[in-house]
Amino acid sequence: MAETPQTPSDLSTFLRGLWRENPVFVMTLGMCPTLAVTNTVLNCLAMGLAATFVLICSSALVSLLRNFIPKQVRIATYIVIIATFVTVVDYAIQAISLELYASLGAFIQLIVVNCIILGRAEAFASRNGVWKSALDAAGMGLGFTFALFCLGVVRELLGSGSLMGIPVLGSRFEPWSILILPPGGFFVLGMWLLIFSVIRQRARARET
Amino acid sequence: MTESSSRVSAPALEPGSFAMIRTLGGMAMISGLILAMAYNATFGMIQRNKEEAIRNAVFAVIPGAQTQARFEVNEQGGLRTAQADSGGTPVFAGYDEAGNLVGVALGATGQGYGDVIRVLYGYSPEKQTITGLKVLESKETPGLGDRITKQPFLDNFLAMDVALNPDHSAPLHPIEFVKHGAKTESWQIDGISGATISSKAIARMLRESTERLLPVIHAHVDELREVP
Numbered sequence: 040m041a042e043t044p045q046t047p048s049d050l051s052t053f054l055r056g057l058w059r060e061n062p063v064f065v066m067t068l069g070m071c072p073t074l075a076v077t078n079t080v081l082n083c084l085a086m087g088l089a090a091t092f093v094l095i096c097s098s099a100l101v102s103l104l105r106n107f108i109p110k111q112v113r114i115a116t117y118i119v120i121i122a123t124f125v126t127v128v129d130y131a132i133q134a135i136s137l138e139l140y141a142s143l144g145a146f147i148q149l150i151v152v153n154c155i156i157l158g159r160a161e162a163f164a165s166r167n168g169v170w171k172s173a174l175d176a177a178g179m180g181l182g183f184t185f186a187l188f189c190l191g192v193v194r195e196l197l198g199s200g201s202l203m204g205i206p207v208l209g210s211r212f213e214p215w216s217i218l219i220l221p222p223g224g225f226f227v228l229g230m231w232l233l234i235f236s237v238i239r240q241r242a243r244a245r246e247t
Numbered sequence: 248m249t250e251s252s253s254r255v256s257a258p259a260l261e262p263g264s265f266a267m268i269r270t271l272g273g274m275a276m277i278s279g280l281i282l283a284m285a286y287n288a289t290f291g292m293i294q295r296n297k298e299e300a301i302r303n304a305v306f307a308v309i310p311g312a313q314t315q316a317r318f319e320v321n322e323q324g325g326l327r328t329a330q331a332d333s334g335g336t337p338v339f340a341g342y343d344e345a346g347n348l349v350g351v352a353l354g355a356t357g358q359g360y361g362d363v364i365r366v367l368y369g370y371s372p373e374k375q376t377i378t379g380l381k382v383l384e385s386k387e388t389p390g391l392g393d394r395i396t397k398q399p400f401l402d403n404f405l406a407m408d409v410a411l412n413p414d415h416s417a418p419l420h421p422i423e424f425v426k427h428g429a430k431t432e433s434w435q436i437d438g439i440s441g442a443t444i445s446s447k448a449i450a451r452m453l454r455e456s457t458e459r460l461l462p463v464i465h466a467h468v469d470e471l472r473e474v475p
Contacts, residue, residue: 104274112267116274123278127285134292137300144393145361145386221390 049174056178062155063186064235069155073187074224076146080203083191085139087184089132089147091177093124094156098164098176105165117160118151125150155183186231193227194218300383301367305339308369308379309350312341316474320460326467336460340471341369348472350378353460357452360444361386364395368404368453370461372468375411376433377453380404385445392445400439400446408433409457415465417458424450 047055062068072090076082097120101108108116129147132140140147150156159179164172195201198218200208217223305315318326319335329335339352350371357364364385369378380403382396394400412419420434424447430437436453438446464471 104270107273108270109266112271116270119271119274119278123281126282130285130289130293133296134289137296 049171052171053174053178056175056180056182057185058182060179061182061186061235062179063183064232065239066155067232068158069153069183070228071149072146072153073190074221074228076143077187077190077194077224077227078198078219079142079195080188080191081139082142083187084184085132086143086146087180087187089128089143090150090153090156090183091180092128093121093150093153094159094176094180094183095173096124096127097121097156098159098172099169101160101164102167102169102172108165113165114157114161117157121156121160122151155179189231190224190227193230194223198223301339304367304381304383305341305352305369307381308352308367309339309341309371310369310378311343311349313344314342314346314474315352316340316342318471320463324463324466326463326470338460338464338471339367342474346474348372348468351464351471353456353464354383355452355456357448357455359385359387359395359448360392360442361388364445364448364452366449366452368456370409370457370464372464372471375409377404377407377409377457380449380453387442387445392442394439394442395445395449400437403430403436406433409461411461411465415462418461422450422454422457 056062060066063070063073069090072086076086097117100120101117104116125148128150132143132147159172159176163175167175192202195203196208197215200206200212200214215223218227302315306312309315316339317329318338318340319329320326320338321335326338327335329337337354340348341350341352343349350369352367352369355366355368362385364387365383366380367383368380370376371378380401385393385396387393387395407422408420409418409422410420411417418434420432422434422436424438425431425435427438427440429435436446436450438450
C-alpha cells in the first residue's frame with residue numbers, strides 16, 4: 040500500500056484531528072454548523088456526534104471501495120455514500136427525540152455538504168486503508184465535536200445562564216442574549232480561534 | 248497537509264463507461280439497502296414520537312384540557328370516533344377533569360416556503376374563538392421563516408375571533424393576512440416582515456381549514472360533548 044512517506048502511528052492518526060489539525064480551530068472548515076447550532080450544549084453534542092457517525096461510516100466505506108471507484112465519478116460516489124449515512128442519522132435522531140430534531144432543523148440534512156466529510160473522503164480515505172481511515176475520521180469527528188462543545192459551553196452559559204438546559208448561574212444573572220443569536224456565534228468563534236492560535240504559537244516558540 | 252502533495256499523477260488506464268456505471272449503480276443499490284434497513288428500524292419509534300408530539304400539542308392548544316379523544320371528519324361532513332388514524336381529517340376533543348368539553352384541536356396543512364407546514368390549532372365551540380396554535384412540522388428557513396413557530400407570531404392565535412355567519416356555513420370574517428403592524432381585528436394575522444411567504448401560508452391554511460371544519464364542528468358539537 041503506497042501510503043504517506045513516514046507512516047504515522049495509529050494514535051497520532053487519531054489525535055491529529057483532535058488537536059494538531061482540528062477541523063474547526065486549525066483548518067476552519069465546517070463553519071456553517073459551527074456558527075448555527077452551537078447555541079446550546081445539547082445541540083452541539085448531537086450535531087457533533089451525528090457528524091462523527093457520518094464521517095466514520097462514509098470514510099470506512101470510501102476506503103473500502105477506493106480501488107473500484109473511477110476517478111471521474113469519485114465525487115458523485117462520495118456524495119451518494121455521505122448522503123446515505125446522513126439520512127440514516129436523520130431517521131435515528133427523529134426516533135430518539137422529535138424535539139432535538141426540530142432544534143437542529145435543516146442542519147442535520149446539511150451534513151451532506153459539510154466540507155470536513157467530503158474533505159476527509161477525498162484527502163484521506165480514498166488513499167488509505169479502512170482502519171486508518173476510520174481512525175482519522177473518528178479523530179476529525181471528535182475534534183469537530185470538541186470544537187462545537189467549546190463554543191456551546193460559552194454561548195449557553197453566558198447566553199442563557201444554563202448548561203445542558205439546567206440553570207447554573209442563578210436567577211440574578213442577566214443573560215447575554217446576543218450570544219445565543221447568530222452574531223454571538225461569530226464572537227465566540229473568534230475568541231476561541233484567538234486562544235488556540237496563541238497556544239499554538241507558544242508551543243511553536245518553545246520547540247525552536 | 249501531507250496527503251495532498253503525495254498525490255501521484257500516474258498515467259492511469261482510462262476507465263470505460265462500464266466502470267462508472269457499475270460504480271454508481273452498485274453504490275446506489277448499497278445505499279438503497281442501507282436506507283431501507285434504517286427506515287424499517289426507526290419507523291415505529293418515529294411514529295410513536297409523532298403521536299406523542301400531537302398528544303402534547305393538543306393539550307397545549309386547548310387551555311384547561313386534561314383528557315382528550317380522537318374523532319374524524321369523513322368526506323360527507325359527518326363525524327365519527329376513531330381510535331387510530333383511519334384516513335379522515337382528525338378532530339381532537341379536549342375535556343376538563345369533570346368531563347366537560349373545553350375545546351377541540353384541528354389540524355391544518357399547506358405549502359410553506361420550504362416544504363409542507365403542518366399545524367394544530369385549538370378552537371373553543373363555546374366562545375367561537377381559536378385558542379392557540381402549534382406548528383407540528385415545518386422546514387422554513389432558520390432565522391426567517393421559522394419565526395412562525397415562535398412568539399410573538401403565535402400570540403396572534405390566542406384569542407382569534409372565528410364566529411360563524413348566521414347560516415353557519417363559514418366564519419363571518421375569514422382569517423386574513425395583514426402586513427406587520429397593520430393588525431386591527433382579531434381575525435387578522437400580523438405578518439412577519441422577512442417571512443411573508445411563511446406567515447401568509449399559515450393564514451391561508453387556517454382560512455381553508457376553518458371554512459371546512461368549523462361548520463362540521465358546529466353541527467356535531469353535541470356528539471363531541473360526550474366523552475367516548
